[in-house]
Amino acid sequence: MGLTCQSCGKALLNDKFNIKLGNHEAFVIALAGNPNVGKSTVFNALTGLKQHTGNWPGKTVTNARGHYTHKDKEFMLVDLPGTYSLLANSVEEQVARDFICFGKPNATVVVVDATCLERNLNLVLQVMELTDHVVLCVNLMDEARRKGISVDLDTLQKSLGIPVVGTTARSGEGLTNLMDEVHDISLGLKITSPKNINYSKDIEEEIKGLVPKLENIFGNTLNPRWVALRLLEGDQTLLDSIHQFLYTEIYSNKDTEVACFYE
Amino acid sequence: MSSQTSNPYEILVDIQNEISNENQCKFRDSMVKSIYTQAEAIAEKVVTKSHTKKYDWDHKLDDILTSKFTGYPIMFFLLGLVFWITVTGANVPSSMLADFLFGIESKLTTLFMSVNTPQWLHGILILGMYRTLGWVISVMLPPMAIFFPLFTLLEDLGYLPRVAFNLDKLFKKAGAHGKQSLTMSMGFGCNAAGIIACRIIDSPRERLIAMLTNNFVPCNGRFPTLIAISTVFVGGAVASHYSTIIASFFVCTLVLLGIFMTLIISWGLSKTLLKGVPSSFTLELPPYRKPQFLKILYHSLIDRTIFVLGRAIVVAAPAGLITWILANVFIEDLSILSHMAAFLQPLAHLIGMDGFILMAFILGLPANEIVLPILIMSYMSEGAMLELDSLQAMGDLFIANGWTWLTALNVMIFSLLHFPCATTLWTIKKECGSSKWTLFAAIMPTLIAFITCFFITQLVHIIR
Numbered sequence: 001m002g003l004t005c006q007s008c009g010k011a012l013l014n015d016k017f018n019i020k021l022g023n024h025e026a027f028v029i030a031l032a033g034n035p036n037v038g039k040s041t042v043f044n045a046l047t048g049l050k051q052h053t054g055n056w057p058g059k060t061v062t063n064a065r066g067h068y069t070h071k072d073k074e075f076m077l078v079d080l081p082g083t084y085s086l087l088a089n090s091v092e093e094q095v096a097r098d099f100i101c102f103g104k105p106n107a108t109v110v111v112v113d114a115t116c117l118e119r120n121l122n123l124v125l126q127v128m129e130l131t132d133h134v135v136l137c138v139n140l141m142d143e144a145r146r147k148g149i150s151v152d153l154d155t156l157q158k159s160l161g162i163p164v165v166g167t168t169a170r171s172g173e174g175l176t177n178l179m180d181e182v183h184d185i186s187l188g189l190k191i192t193s194p195k196n197i198n199y200s201k202d203i204e205e206e207i208k209g210l211v212p213k214l215e216n217i218f219g220n221t222l223n224p225r226w227v228a229l230r231l232l233e234g235d236q237t238l239l240d241s242i243h244q245f246l247y248t249e250i251y252s253n254k255d256t257e258v259a260c261f262y263e
Numbered sequence: 264m265s266s267q268t269s270n271p272y273e274i275l276v277d278i279q280n281e282i283s284n285e286n287q288c289k290f291r292d293s294m295v296k297s298i299y300t301q302a303e304a305i306a307e308k309v310v311t312k313s314h315t316k317k318y319d320w321d322h323k324l325d326d327i328l329t330s331k332f333t334g335y336p337i338m339f340f341l342l343g344l345v346f347w348i349t350v351t352g353a354n355v356p357s358s359m360l361a362d363f364l365f366g367i368e369s370k371l372t373t374l375f376m377s378v379n380t381p382q383w384l385h386g387i388l389i390l391g392m393y394r395t396l397g398w399v400i401s402v403m404l405p406p407m408a409i410f411f412p413l414f415t416l417l418e419d420l421g422y423l424p425r426v427a428f429n430l431d432k433l434f435k436k437a438g439a440h441g442k443q444s445l446t447m448s449m450g451f452g453c454n455a456a457g458i459i460a461c462r463i464i465d466s467p468r469e470r471l472i473a474m475l476t477n478n479f480v481p482c483n484g485r486f487p488t489l490i491a492i493s494t495v496f497v498g499g500a501v502a503s504h505y506s507t508i509i510a511s512f513f514v515c516t517l518v519l520l521g522i523f524m525t526l527i528i529s530w531g532l533s534k535t536l537l538k539g540v541p542s543s544f545t546l547e548l549p550p551y552r553k554p555q556f557l558k559i560l561y562h563s564l565i566d567r568t569i570f571v572l573g574r575a576i577v578v579a580a581p582a583g584l585i586t587w588i589l590a591n592v593f594i595e596d597l598s599i600l601s602h603m604a605a606f607l608q609p610l611a612h613l614i615g616m617d618g619f620i621l622m623a624f625i626l627g628l629p630a631n632e633i634v635l636p637i638l639i640m641s642y643m644s645e646g647a648m649l650e651l652d653s654l655q656a657m658g659d660l661f662i663a664n665g666w667t668w669l670t671a672l673n674v675m676i677f678s679l680l681h682f683p684c685a686t687t688l689w690t691i692k693k694e695c696g697s698s699k700w701t702l703f704a705a706i707m708p709t710l711i712a713f714i715t716c717f718f719i720t721q722l723v724h725i726i727r
Contacts, residue, residue: 087295091465118306125298148313156309199297203290210278217271231279233294234287239279243272 026074027186033111034120035082038139041169043079070179086126102245106186107133114144114151128194129226134162135181142168161193334429345413346511353405364397391587392580395636399579403487411563419554437526438533440469450480454687468539472529475704478683479525484631495658496671575632582633586640615673615720629685673716680712
């Protein structure tokens with residue numbers, strides 16, 4: 001059907017996302033979150049000085065990635081731009097969406113601000129629609145405590161159907177737990193069952209009609225329910241991305257090496 | 264299924280095209296609503312707040328400051344308050360500084376006389392350079408030393424992002440980017456800084472609109488001009504009791520006119536030369552913070568006031584020198600300056616000004632700060648020399664040279680709307696990389712300034 005084969009996944013990362021895996025055994029972890037939630041603090045706390053920065057190919061958005069080792073496994077953390085949603089209203093949102101959707105990270109960590117969970121949950125729900133491999137990192141727990149806000153992490157975990165970890169990245173609190181969860185999700189030791197968002201009746205009807213067609217086209221490359229939703233809302237950017245990521249030939253390795261050299 | 268043969272991408276496009284635009288919008292709204300409802304429901308279940316007073320207070324204040332009904336009046340009032348404090352507070356130190364600096368001038372003159380310096384050297388150095396400098400310092404320093412800390416205080420309190428939030432809707436309607444309200448606010452400090460700030464706007468179309476319209480808000484080079492003229496001509500027209508209030512109210516109105524012009528021109532550009540749909544963005548309102556007074560004083564006095572004053576002095580000194588030479592070198596029986604002013608006179612008359620004023624605006628291209636000093640210099644070297652040690656004396660000088668309230672109004676509006684200073688133009692060139700748009704950025708505001716002043720003048724003439 002002209003689809004890029006699954007085994008080319010790493011080449012796609014390299015070529016389309018400017019991400020080079022030193023060690024092909026490394027797990028790729030995406031780090032998503034709203035702006036100003038301490039996402040960079042989490043990133044820095046986990047990776048330390050093992051970081052590289054560059055740009056997303058063809059975009060003026062910064063692309064930072066770093067390595068860490070946990071339980072003898074190597075993880076590569078990709079810091080996505082801070083966004084409020086994945087509805088592709090801006091270049092940042094598009095970059096974040098495309099990476100989670102087409103880059104197929106082994107796990108996606110969504111960092112949220114414990115002091116304004118409600119606003120942050122919108123992004124979490126949207127990421128959960130896109131991928132099953134999500135870990136929620138509720139950051140700034142110290143600030144929440146100081147403001148007299150308490151978050152019931154257990155109930156949150158049950159309501160969302162994904163692992164939830166409370167952290168204070170500034171002091172390092174909870175980071176080991178976070179790495180444990182990421183490890184388990186990446187290795188498939190833990191299976192998540194993210195709750196779907198329930199849409200209005202007419203939308204659910206439409207989805208039901210579209211999903212079989214889309215399953216036929218994408219197999220398990222893309223989540224059909226999610227693609228159906230984007231088609232329904234008339235999102236042109238996703239179609240462009242599908243064209244770019246799935247149906248455009250990957251350049252030869254030679255070019256890629258040159259690109260990496262310049263970076 | 265036929266999908267086996269045709270391109271999957273095209274199938275998707277077909278599916279999407281089957282859904283009408285109207286339905287797509289409806290679906291999208293409904294989806295966003297579902298997501299928000301779900302997030303709200305979950306958050307309600309897991310978050311418990313022990314109500315601290317501070318948290319509530321923040322939200323209530325936000326409700327008032329960004330409300331549809333109270334947001335704009337509060338903005339207008341705060342802006343007016345800042346101007347009022349500036350105008351009232353600047354009077355005394357201004358005249359003290361002027362007394363001091365012009366006291367030195369007479370001592371310097373005595374010194375020059377005692378060592379038999381030639382008349383022309385005394386003219387160039389003292390009457391040309393020193394006087395202009397003295398004027399720039401005594402008139403600009405006190406208002407800036409009051410205005411900047413106050414403005415920084417509002418910024419530090421977290422009020423400016425709320426202003427941006429209020430204005431965002433208007434910019435959206437004008438087809439421009441909401442972030443333009445932020446770059447416009449930067450323009451109040453310095454238009455060149457405002458233009459560099461336009462980098463935060465991603466879309467090239469909207470960035471260009473923001474850059475082209477930035478100079479419609481008065482920068483701190485023009486505030487002193489506006490405040491000085493408004494104090495003398497608008498404030499001076501009413502009983503002294505209310506004069507400062509009326510003067511600051513008027514400056515406020517001018518600022519509103521500038522913002523209004525920004526919106527109108529943005530709208531016009533996005534409908535004609537720079538067509539397109541505004542892209543959306545999210546503006547996060549930071550929490551209110553307790554201002555750090557020492558830091559504010561340091562930043563606004565050292566970083567801004569001294570910097571701007573320094574720039575003004577560097578430009579004003581040679582400008583004063585050149586203006587004095589132009590005013591004192593005679594061809595036949597008229598000075599060069601008078602020749603040039605006479606040439607501009609017919610054009611200037613159309614917009615209710617005189618040739619000297621237009622000349623001062625042109626000579627003030629390097630920096631708007633020096634327009635008034637140049638004007639004073641040209642008037643003074645024309646007629647009898649008088650001691651210029653207060654704003655009132657400046658007013659008298661202007662009236663003696665035929666100014667009416669209409670002249671004052673036109674000068675203020677022209678100052679608000681005319682071409683940006685050389686630094687700003689150079690920045691525009693650097694940021695957009697196009698000489699064509701830079702030229703446009705110079706000509707478009709000038710034309711608008713001419714048209715506005717022309718209509719005001721002709722209208723007043725007809726009514727009379």
